[in-house]
Amino acid sequence: MAPRDSVTAQKIRRQSVGLPHQGHLSAASISPRLTSKADRPQGIKKGQQQHPLRRSARLDRLIEVHELRLKASRQPLPPPASDIKVPDCAHSPPTFLPPKPPKRKREAEQQLEPPSPKRPRTSCPRPSLQDVDSITYWTQTSHWPQGYFHENGEMSHLFARKKSTDSLRRKRSDSESSAPSSTTPSDQKSREEKSAPYRDPRYRILLEAVGSYMDKSELDITKESKALCRDMLTKEQTTPKDSIFSDDVFEKAYRKFQDRNEARVIQDIAQLIVPSAETLATFGAQHLDKLTESINEGWNNSIPVTKRRPQPDYSVGFKRSAFTDDQLKKLQPFVGDLTDNSFFMGTWYMYFPFFSSEVKCGAAALDVADRQNAHSMTLAVRGVVELFRLVKREQELHREILAFSISHDNETVRIYSHYPVIEGKKTMFYRHTIRKFDFTEQDGKEKWTAYKFTKSVYNTWMPAHFKRLCSAIDAIPPDIHFEVLE
Template identity: 35%
Template sequence: MKRAQSPCLHDSGHDERPAKVRRQESLSTPSGSLKRDQEEQITVQHPPSPFSPNPDSENPVNLERQATTRLSLTNTATEHTDKIFDWIPAPSEIGELDNMSQPASKRSRSRSISTDRGRARSLSSDSDRSSARDAKSSAYKAVNYVTILETKGCFMRQSSSGPHPDDIALCERLLHQPIEPPQGTLFDDQYITDFHNALQNRSEARLFVDLHPLLMPSAENQFIQGKTRLKDVIDGYNDLWVKTEPIYGPKPQPDHARGLKWSTFSESQRRRLGIKPDDKSPYTAREDMYFPYVTAEIKCGNQALELADRQNMHSMCIAVRAVVSLSRAAGCPEKVHRRILGFSLSHELEGLRIYGYYPEIDGGNTSYFRWPVAQLNIWTKEDKWACYRFMENVDREFLPIHTDRLIRLLEDVPELEEYSLSDDVEIESQVSRIGSQERSGLRRTTSSLGRGLQPELRMMVQTLQQQLAEQKDREDKLLTQLERQREREEKREAEQKAREEKLLLKQREREDRLLAQLEQLTQKLTK
């Protein structure tokens, strides 16, 4: 559309600048068209341009008036431009409008929330935390996860033989041994109903902060408050078990876990284990946590406890595997056969499940099972302190058993240096074949290489011991088969000998009958 020229501006004679200069000035504004439209609304008393050849423009008064007028024009144009941008839709809004023009099946869902001028606002931190928790548990939602665990030797059930009878009795004591529950908590009768109502339809984080400490309190906080028996215990909250290898799927990341501190073991015991604070170890869950013995998972929503049980099964199988590995290194895996070596808690707002975990060892094969200790309703008068009582008794009775078992197994484990010596000798023999210049450098690295290989050597020693045990089992089976074969051969020989004797006896009887008949015939002939 052509712009109608204002007769005032056309006839005033004040704008006598060359066309090129006017074009440059229009380009310097936010929009040349907008400025021209704005200039049309200015009155006839338009001041002369500073580019005009008018000699009066050199007057200071005229210069000041021109500058003031230019500033007013610029501000007015800027305000007009801002008003135009106010009704221009943001890019995200344009995308939404475009999507609305398409069928519902082809519309894309925007992941960001648009703000002014098309800038995207990030999602809330609560959504990020929720997404992180969902990602952590997504692998355990697979339909065939339990079946895959069974192929790895981990069974979410009890075995046909069950745990050792002494450990079954131990679980009963842990669950029912009376204690003095804490006072002044939200589980008190005057608060418990309102407390329960406040937690209805709330997130896992809310249950973790308010409800979980009443079921499984922090061991480290209890030690600070005077429970000295927990001095060697360390808590883990939503910590990734980076120092261990998973059985299947992601590495465990329990909501709450208890294990033993690095300082629980002496320097000699750490050498036997190959444990160092900054190295991986089959006995390590994460930094400064060794041999975990309790894990807990908190969930909410449909099928919450089933998902929590899967996560706990994975975590505790790894924890029990560490104790079995230590027993094999000590040469006495029978000491942990069918013994409960740890526990797990799975709970949501209403219900709670407690399981004990034990291995069954058959030669070189190990299978892991769980024993149902209790299934509780958290809000009943009888069960509200049951989990707290169970954990208190675990600290009093099971924890000393767990620690003492590990220390006794360590007494039968030879120190790692006995095995690293042969490795150093082999390295030195290779060094002797190399020139003198390279030999000196390799000798300097021999000791550090041996130290760096300690965890790997430890695993090699355990593998060799396991292979020796399997070889011994095979030899025993072969000896048994040979003994059975020898017995069968002896039985066969005895049967053959009996048959031969029987045939000889029959032959002699037949001969005797023939001789008798001959004698009778002879007597008849003589007569």
């Protein structure tokens, strides 16, 4: 190599070591022009022909890498996506081209020009709407991103579950071995058998172990909920005209069912304490057509909190037909088939139960009824909380009444409301006492109190509750497809 070529190459190498990280890199920055005598290296005469510049393969690679990085830096950065996984291109190693033989100056200038569109893409693809922050996505579309529930897995426990083989085998065995004259359907137990676990006072402790307390919380229900309970207690409602609770026959009728068993109490007065929602709908209350009720039927489609599932004497929830086809489609992954277990079901035909009633005989037996109602309404409240937690709105339910229950015998009534206390991911269930009274005292002055209150639950509280449920169901993404859990 000629001395002048050696000097020029060394100068170029010194300049290439400090390649800039930003800005435009051109051939001029690597091959400075020799425009004046002062700028020309020593030993080069004016008009003397210069030989083409030569560079090492390492310098070629540095220039190539810099061009790739410069192009990547011009791509717009995606917005933050805390809940959505996007392709991780930031940590991909840079693509180094294989060593090439030294090129002439014109070839080097062509190499430094912008790469051809056919060159493999090295930057992350531009993010779509699915890739943006999940909260922003929800505010723009009113539902969560497509991958939201697939990625975090936090809600997988909500999906419907298949009944265990042992449970189905046990039911078949029970139905085959029982005498037809003394049995209830295979998914139910006799009144005596179903009450047995609740007779133990320690059942209260069992409920507390799963976060359900038969007492009010430290803060109790909200002020608005208390005001609502007072209004429902005093709100005037129509009552049956001809019944054993009529003023002229009440005292005489009371003597006949006094000290009788539960079956007699249920036959004579149960529907005068707690009116049937379906009967009221039959007699013209069209807004109650969306309700369904169960009588001494096991909640075998629910997911239990204890070993035994509830079997209330009377319960009320929503029919399948109360919901639109689109809402049912969104609920399907969480409800499953007719034989599956779900957080949102009581019986196979009852969605989101919200009321239960238990009938007993004797003051001590009312404590048993209270435990049964507390168990049933724990599942009812839990289902609503899980629905709202699914759409990130659970705090709307904090200390709000989500269910009611009534325990009564042949003379005493206890009315309760049930509500959740939500602290982050933890939910606890509590009970608020609305009233306890003897409806036979003062010549039956309070005999219609429970009846009117229950109608207020149907007429005043239920429509607002149903609207709230529907708003949460509508917010469920339409693209959730999970297999039913075993």
